[in-house]
Amino acid sequence: MIARIRTLHPYYRPNMTRTPTRRQYLTASAVTGIAAFAGCIDNSDGADEPDENETDDERVENIDYTSPNGELAFVRPEDGAEVSNPVAVEMEVENFELRPPGEDTVPESGTGHLHVLVDEGCVEPGYVIPLEDGYYHLSDGGREIEIELEPGQHDLCAQAGDDIHNAYDMTDEITITVTGGEGGGNATESGSESGDGNETDSENGTGNESEGGNSSDD
Template structure:
């Protein structure tokens, strides 16, 4: 056994202990330049957000709205029902992380519109069977297969994690045979 090996091991453990102490110090927030300190000129708290703070539906624009373009309220249509929508105040984007100023659409069939902050079910086949259609790719148009009859539709925005926000649009349509 070489005399170099114990020295190498002691150095390795010594370095690991030093790295661990620095890591713990960082976790405790000592000398953290990102920490909000009124004396360091970092005014993240005053602006209402920190770099690592989660975006909530309250952070979404107040003028966010979803509207049906087609069909219009009272229309009689054939199945599959072709739906075209538009939004104001936000950009359409795929579902995922919550991003301020971005959202995707949900079409609710014979379901009440959701309250702000409520999370939509799905996406899944079961959710669609219950009348919850996710347009999670950021699209503004699509088709929905519906049996003949009368339906109430709600168009609603959601953030990346499917939390409802913004103004909704509601219409009634008749699907003919």
């Protein structure tokens, strides 16, 4: 049974001196009770038919963010290394499927992408890894990234997240020092991608100086 409640015209002005009768009180109470009962029936019917959003939430809840089977570690730079810009970061994973996040991708356990967090600390499992400065998302599903950092000491956290950036307790942490110059030792530590070019230039420069010295001796 559906109760119909009569609405008053917006310009209707009731007689404020008239006192409601007992019958009016009883009628109003009955209408309120019927409406509440009808609402309970509607809610119970809706609870038996979960919508798509509830299904998606249930799948996310089934993911174990605190005890994943996968493992994650930095390959380079090493903990305590001195490096120069750009800082080449490489990670490796085991028992974890890397894939780019998509708009229609449903998160699944043991899948996702990697992140590098700089001076922010690792994110608590199950919480979203922000899209902010200091949080680098490898949204291509890769394992390598180059980062420009200010000279000085920095704490890096490698962390895996699912397709909607919820964090796994799958991390590795290191501390590095970024130097301001292009010293040979620092360039070597930073890896072959950016270091070899600088070293080659410095060697050529040394060679030119020695040639210049020979010409002056002549």
